[in-house]
Amino acid sequence: MTGGKLTFGAVLAQLEEREVAAQLRARQVCEAMDLEVAPNNIDNTRLKLNQLTDRGILVETAQGLFA
Template sequence: MNPAPILEVITARESVAGVAADELRGQISALSQQLTALETELAELATTRNTLLRLAGHTDDGQCAGTGPGNPTYQQILAVFTTAEQQLRAKDICRALGIGVTANHTEGLRAKLNRLVTRGVLTEDQPGLFALAPAPAGHADATVA
C-alpha cells in the first residue's frame, strides 16, 4: 500500500484548516478589541453617571440627598400640606412654618418644593401653586413616614 495519496489529502486538508484557523483567529482578535473598547466605554459611562449624580446631590440609590421622607424639613413642609384644603404658594408655607417671607426664604423653600414635585410627592398644576400629589392607585395610605 502506498501512503502518498493519503498524505497528499491530509496535507491539503491541513492547509485548508490552517487558513480557516488563521481567519478565525483574526476575527477573534478583532472581536476582542471591539469588546475591550465597549467594556471601557461602559465603565467610563458608569463613572460619569455616578459622578453627575453625586454632584447633583443624589445618593447611591438615586434619591436626592437630604430630601428623603425622614428629613425633618421635608416632614414639616408635608405636614403643612396635610392640613391645607387648597393649593399653597411658597410664601404661604413659609408663614405656616414660621420662617421669614423674604425672597431668600421663599426661594429656598421653592427649591425644596420643586424637588418634591420632581419626586412625585407634590404637584404644581399652575406655576407657584403646590399641592399634595394624589396617592398612586393601589396604595391605601399615602402618608410619608
C-alpha cells in the first residue's frame, strides 16, 4: 500500500468529493486514495464498499458500482 489508510471514513470521503450522483468502482476508489492498484487492495476496498452498502450508507446501483 503506497497511499492512504483504507478506512470507512476514507472511502466515504472519496465518494463525497464526487458529485452526488457519481458512481464509483472499487478500483476508482483505490486510485483516488493513492493506493496501489493491486488485486488485494481492490478486493479490500470492494469489501469496505459492500459493508457500507449493507449498513445502508451506500447503494450498489449495478454490480460493482457504488454511489
